[in-house]
Amino acid sequence: MTRVILLIPILFLLSCQTLPVIRLTEEKPFVCPSPFLKEKSRLVHAIENRVRGNVQSSVLGITVADPATRSFSCAIVTAEGMSLFEADFSPAAVKIHRALPPFESEDFAKNMMEDIKLIFLAPEGSLQSKGYLSDGSQACRYLQTSGDVIDVTEHPSDGIQIKRYSSTGVLKKHVTFDKSGKNIYQHIELQAYEFFDYSLLMNLIEAQPIKKQAQKKK
């Protein structure tokens, strides 16, 4: 019983972690790091999904995202060509055209939408603070309407990273991008600390900007 009583405050303390401190400074001004899409683009990635470190599956992910409208379409296809998931997302609506097992749950669609937004679209929230982390990373902190906090950071050796925290400061998602200097979407890793931890390892197969002219022709 004593153990249980001790465990409750420990769990409470763990759930109320604090956000990393951003040291505000005017000495070395910088532009907020922005790994996000600048124009409407089509990206095809090989995606490896891991749960608790174990490989679950490997699929092809196709994303067509438009940062101007914050809308995107996505599809998940197996190596064998079977389309498992197809959906359109816009700020106004979510349209799921196809969802086969194991991607048929509502939670999956919601999580996928959140992951794509986090990786490719700039945070919707307002810039709360801008400065440096203790490790020297440049950091911009955005407060989301949900209360969540998104930190976009850039470190000279670790590259650009995105971290999403809950309103209580618990790290929920962590995204790292390619550091080789090629296409920033060449290699993306997303680590989610959810009810069950999962990670996505994404390797770029094809990237293609969708020009306005091409859109008009269609």
Add this chain to the structure above:
Amino acid sequence: MKRHRVSLIFVCVLLFFSSPVYSRANDFEKIRQESAKIKTLQADFVQKKFMKILSRPLVSEGRFYFSAPDAFRWEYFNPLKSIVINFQGKTRRYVYSDGKMEEDQTGGAQAMKIVLGEVAGWMHGRFDQNPSFKATINKKGKTRITLTPVEKKMNGMIEKIEITLSPKGQTVQSVKILEGTDNYTLITFNNVKINAVMDPSVFQDVR
């Protein structure tokens, strides 16, 4: 009136035999007899995935192995390395990770496993023997077999499958899997080797 009816029936019978589209058991039987000669088969394949979301098809390449009666190995080399093996009644899927093949843990993509299993059956001429599909045959030009799912479990997964046979032998030349409007997969086989010696380890070893 009676004469008109007889003429109509005559025309229908004539149309039935002259029409390229029919599903007569003896046509399938003929193909089956031809295919029964196939003990092993290996072929390269190019797979093109067409979707509305893509501006150009997504191209994959790989190699297919078949050994009668039902062992098969589908191996994809790029862009995503994966292997589906059916051996002694068990189908397993492997994906490439960290330099080695790992078994797919999701247990999902059942429809894909069903289709790949079917293709192996087709290589052996078993087109009309799966109760999950209604098979029709079109012998105009190249022989084309169309399979339409009849079982509810395939609803929303596959609309139909079109199989084109090679003009010489009765082996499968291409498979078109239609999943929906603007969404289909075309697999074309080439470098087909029939009854060549095949190392049985290809159905067990995923390295």
